[in-house]
Amino acid sequence: xxxxxxxxxxxxxxxxxxxxxxxxxxxxxxxxxxxxxxxxxxxxxxxxxxxxxxxxxxxxxxxxxxxxxxxxxxxxxxxxxxxxxxxxxxxxxxxxxxxxxxxxxxxxxxxxxxxxxxxxxxxxxxxxxxxxxxxxxxxxxxxxxxxxxxxxxxxxxxxxxxxxx
Numbered sequence: 001x002x003x004x005x006x007x008x009x010x011x012x013x014x015x016x017x018x019x020x021x022x023x024x025x026x027x028x029x030x031x032x033x034x035x036x037x038x039x040x041x042x043x044x045x046x047x048x049x050x051x052x053x054x055x056x057x058x059x060x061x062x063x064x065x066x067x068x069x070x071x072x073x074x075x076x077x078x079x080x081x082x083x084x085x086x087x088x089x090x091x092x093x094x095x096x097x098x099x100x101x102x103x104x105x106x107x108x109x110x111x112x113x114x115x116x117x118x119x120x121x122x123x124x125x126x127x128x129x130x131x132x133x134x135x136x137x138x139x140x141x142x143x144x145x146x147x148x149x150x151x152x153x154x155x156x157x158x159x160x161x162x163x164x165x
Contacts, residue, residue, distance in 0.1 A: 050089035054137075054162025058082040064153050065103070065145065074144045081139040081160065085130070091165045092130045097122040101157040103149045108142040120146070122158065126165060 060080040069075040087093045097109070099122045107118050109125060116125045127137075143157070 048088065050087075050091075050164035052085065052087040052089060052093040052162055052164040054093075054095070054160075055084045055086075056081070056160075057084055060156050062153050062155055063103075063143070063157060065149060065151055067151050070145060070149060070151060074142055076140070076142045078140040079138050080141050080156075081137075083137040083139070083162065084134045085127075085137055085162055086133045086135070087131050087164065089164045090129070090131050092126060092128040093165050094163050095125045095127065096161045096163065097124070098159045098161070099157065100159055101154055103146055103154055103157055104143040105146050106144045107158070108144075110140045110142075111137055128165070 058081070060077060063075065063077065065075055085093060097107075097118055099120055102120060105120055109116055109118060113127065113130075116123070118125075141158075
């Protein structure tokens with residue numbers, strides 16, 4: 001380290017110490033005020049923004065469609081998505097679903113709290129009144145298959161996002 005840099009740092013340090021000692025000396029000179037006759041109030045408010053975090057614990061990476069599924073017109077996949085949601089919003093949170101493949105005409109998404117039917121473009125599910133830390137959420141799916149779907153293994157057809165309500 002250069003000598004000039006060290007000298008400058010020491011000068012700054014001396015000024016800080018001098019300022020602190022001056023403030024301390026001045027505060028001890030001020031006469032004492034009788035606490036019984038003086039009152040002050042400080043109002044403190046805080047705004048905590050709504051935050052929601054969804055952690056994907058387990059997610060099916062693919063969907064297998066058989067001839068039987070096509071003849072039936074749908075495929076059911078229980079417990080395909082397992083999440084842990086943390087939300088400080090007493091109103092709840094939102095789960096957005098985005099379609100990644102055009103292999104279904106609609107999908108029924110179910111959890112212990114209920115279910116919702118979404119179209120081929122995906123949609124949104126609102127989990128009202130759910131607030132807490134590491135809340136488990138297990139989702140099951142029933143995909144109503146599109147007419148052109150052939151038997152086979154496909155990538156998981158939905159992406160999801162969790163956000164505050």
